Amino acid sequence: MTGALFRRWLKLDANHRFLLLTAPVVMFLLAFFVVPLLSILIVSLWRTESYQLIIDWNLDNYAAVLTEPSYRTFMLRSLTSALIVSVVCVALAWPIAYFVIRYGGRYKLLLVLGLAVPFLTGIVLRVIALQGVLGPIGLLNLGLMQLGLQPVQSLMFTKTATVVGLIYLFLPFVTTAIYLSLLNFDFKLLDAAKVFGAGNIRAFWEVTWPLNWVGTVIGFALTFVPCLAESVTPRFLGGADGTLYGMAMGSQFSATGTWALGAAMGVVLFVVAGLTLFAISRLVDIKRSGFTGAGSRD
């Protein structure tokens, strides 16, 4: 049986083999990526009226998304908070990952897996836990009062709270990305840098940073892109003026029932995220990434 299959496989030419091998991946991408995306694209060109989708090809939804000031505000707000969150995450993840790699010894893996522990509870519970920390009588304020300090009045239900919540959510991803990058980094290169005249800090910027730049960029993108679409965290922590783009988009599909508009918002988000990824990828010069096999040997 398998023998017969194998003989038939041998008879195929290279093109057919390639097709057969890639078919599962192509099917998967079609089923879970292209088809949903296409359907959203189509719906975005329709119209919704009192919770009914009406097939009426037009670009009004896009006009609304791109011109209405509130959506523009939400998008700008989302872009800003995604940027802040990603930058802070990278800034926090670097020392954490570095410390774990250098001093984690044989507990390295355990320490990094530890970062995933909050994930065991699910996103809503984690956000609610943050409410318990940041809220008016939350841990933060209780702590401040214990120390005889003024409690912070309005941390909960602010944009700051959203940003803090998002950092808390995404820090593990960035840390893992940078950890994996550092795991493959040859720290002996720092010895070379030092012998050839670099101090500790100079050696870091000359060698460690550029050789872990790809990992850092991946960590950044892994935070930035989902942050743009994030809707749960701002809903629970953001308060009235903390609406983000992803949250506004979500409500088109639930509260207001304007699916076509929501779909248009989704397409715009997809394009923005795609452009961001493209811009980020331009920051990477794979030849200078230190990855072997980047260039051919002749």
Next chain:
Amino acid sequence: MYLELTNLKKTFGSFTAVANVNLSIDKTEFVSLLGPSGSGKSTLLRLIAGLEQPTEGRIIVDGKDVTRLPPYQRGIAMVFQDFLLFPHMTVRENLAFPLRMLKMPAAEQAERIDWVSRILSLTELQQRYPNQLSGGQQQRVALGRGLVSRPKVLLLDEPLANLDRELRRDMEIEIRRYQIELGIPFIYVTHNQEEALSMSDRIAVVNKGGIEDFADKSTIYSQPKTSFIAQFVGRSNMFAGPVVSIPTGARAIAWQDLLIPLHATGKLADHTIASAYIKIEDTLIERDDGTPAPDKIRGRLRDVIFRGQYAEYLVRMPNGAEIVASGIDSATRVSPGDNVLISWDPQKLDLFPGEVRQ
């Protein structure tokens, strides 16, 4: 002296990696640190480079105490065993790195890079990345990066260990030439005695973190100071056992069931354990034609291994032990299976008291 190590000591926890090392090296010297793997050679180099801080002792370079200076203030360069080229920089950028750190003006940098590229034939490779180079090319870039800043001392940590034999021999000659050209000391770490013997002026034999002897390479080779050196440098037959008096009035070592006569027993008393070494090239072999030869050892030639210029003769004693002799093949008309006689000049036997250290 140009480079002085005084009582240098380095411990890692309770483990002593370098123990009380004293070395004085002249400005024009090529010195090899020769020792088995794990003997502390790299640690010693890292101490000199400033990559490790000594537990005790002092390091003086060109009259200046650098013991507490960080590596980047020492003006010492190093060629690492696994090259450690910066993978994200081209060959040219790798060569420029030490100069950039020195804040050298660009014109002078270019001049230096051209100079080093010329002597190491790197000119064609300047725009390549390290992963686009062969092992030998990477090694030349590593050497170039070490030389380009004209350091006070160049440290080389087994720089040829990853290269194949032929390339190694060429590089040995090259490296020695650069050392003479630059007029700075090279400290060359290796576990390969041929490398050490072919390049060095002096050799320091390193064992268990200490220096067994630091002397001229010919002295190290022909007058080993310790039994470790006798075992490690060159190839020798070893005879170890108790010292006994023999009827002629002299003494001998009882090795297996043979008596190895000794020339000068010095302070060795009867029944103490001693070991004696004879280099294989000082071990003579001839065909046994049956005439009595009381001073010679009888055996049977088991095999002959050709080494090009000379051959090695593996001789099995009646007791099962093996002795190796080497000589020019055409001069020795014996073939495997022959009965042979083994002998040597007793004055060439190196004798050490005590147990054999492995």
